[in-house]
Amino acid sequence: MEELDEILAKHFSGETNAEENALIAAWKTEHEEEYAELATAWKTIDELPLDSKTVKTFDSKAAWEKVDTRLVDHKEVKIIKLKFYRNVAAACAILLVGLAGYWFINRGPNFESITNTASVPQEIQLADGSQIWLAANSTLEYQEDFANNRSLKLDGEAFFEVARDEAHPFVITTKMGEIEVLGTAFNVKSDEKSTLVSVDHGKVALRHEAQEVQLTAGESATSAATGLTEKVAVEANYNAWKTGIFNFDDTPLSKVINLLNAHYATKIELTTTTKDEPTLHGQFDNRPIEEIVDFICLSCQLKADYGEDVIRLK
Numbered sequence: 195m196e197e198l199d200e201i202l203a204k205h206f207s208g209e210t211n212a213e214e215n216a217l218i219a220a221w222k223t224e225h226e227e228e229y230a231e232l233a234t235a236w237k238t239i240d241e242l243p244l245d246s247k248t249v250k251t252f253d254s255k256a257a258w259e260k261v262d263t264r265l266v267d268h269k270e271v272k273i274i275k276l277k278f279y280r281n282v283a284a285a286c287a288i289l290l291v292g293l294a295g296y297w298f299i300n301r302g303p304n305f306e307s308i309t310n311t312a313s314v315p316q317e318i319q320l321a322d323g324s325q326i327w328l329a330a331n332s333t334l335e336y337q338e339d340f341a342n343n344r345s346l347k348l349d350g351e352a353f354f355e356v357a358r359d360e361a362h363p364f365v366i367t368t369k370m371g372e373i374e375v376l377g378t379a380f381n382v383k384s385d386e387k388s389t390l391v392s393v394d395h396g397k398v399a400l401r402h403e404a405q406e407v408q409l410t411a412g413e414s415a416t417s418a419a420t421g422l423t424e425k426v427a428v429e430a431n432y433n434a435w436k437t438g439i440f441n442f443d444d445t446p447l448s449k450v451i452n453l454l455n456a457h458y459a460t461k462i463e464l465t466t467t468t469k470d471e472p473t474l475h476g477q478f479d480n481r482p483i484e485e486i487v488d489f490i491c492l493s494c495q496l497k498a499d500y501g502e503d504v505i506r507l508k
Contacts, residue, residue, distance in 0.1 A: 305337060310333075327353040474490065
C-alpha cells in the first residue's frame with residue numbers, strides 16, 4: 195500500500211478511492227489537529243491566484259533536511275505532494291506553520307483551465323468525446339491529454355454528457371466531494387459549502403471521505419462538510435439553466451427569476467416587494483425572455499421596464 199503521505203496528498207487533491215478514504219478517516223480520528231492544519235493549508239494554497247504563486251527552483255533534499263533539524267517533538271514528518279492542475283512548470287515549497295513540513299506543488303505544463311465569464315452557458319467539447327455545458331461564473335480545470343487522464347476540477351456549476359470509456363473513469367473533484375462515472379449525463383452544482391449532483395441518465399458515484407452514494411437517473415444527493423445526504427428525487431428545473439426548458443408549478447417568483455437569470459443573457463430584476471410572494475404555474479420550452487416576462491407580468495400584476503440587458507419588474 196502507498197505510504198500515508200502519498201495517500202494524504204491524493205486525499206486533499208480529491209483523487210483517493212473508497213479504500214484510501216477509509217484509511218484517511220481512521221487516521222483522522224487520532225490526528226484531528228494535524229488533519230485540520232493540513233486542510234487549512236491546502237485551502238489557503240488552492241485559493242491563491244495563479245499569478246501570486248512564486249515559482250522557485252530549489253534543492254528539495256537540502257530544504258527538507260534543514261526543516262528536519264528544527265523538529266523538537268519527534269513527530270512523524272512527511273513530505274506531501276499536492277497535485278494542482280494549473281500551468282506551472284516547476285515546483286515551489288511552502289513551509290507549514292505548526293507542521294514543520296513542506297507541501298510540494300506540481301502543475302503539469304499541459305494543463306487547461308476554462309472560466310465562463312459570459313452571462314450564458316458555455317459548451318465545451320473534450321478530447322474523449324464528452325460534452326460539458328459550463329454555467330456562468332464557473333471554472334473547469336483538466337489535463338490537455340484528457341483522453342488518457344479523465345480527471346477534472348469544477349468550481350461552480352456544469353452539466354456533463356460523458357462518453358463511455360471503461361478503461362478511463364471520468365472523475366470530477368469539487369471542494370466538497372468527488373464524482374466518478376464511466377458514461378452518463380448529470381448536473382453538478384458546487385460551491386464552498388456543498389456539492390449537489392443530479393443524474394439525468396446513467397449511474398454516478400458521489401463520494402465524501404469514506405462515504406459513498408450511488409445515484410441513478412432521476413436521483414440526486416448532496417455532499418457537505420457534515421457528509422453525504424440520502425438520495426432524493428432531482429429538483430424540478432435542476433438543469434433548466436442549460437436546456438432553457440422551465441416547468442413552474444407553484445414556484446415562488448424569486449426562484450423563477452433566479453432560474454431565468456441563469457439561462458438568459460438579459461437579466462431580470464424585481465424592484466418591488468409584496469407581503470405575500472406570488473407564485474407561478476406554466477411551462478416554457480426555449481421561449482424568448484420577453485414572452486416569459488409578459489406571462490409573469492400578467493400573472494403577478496407587474497409592469498416591465500426594459501433597459502439594456504436588464505428587465506426591471508415593478
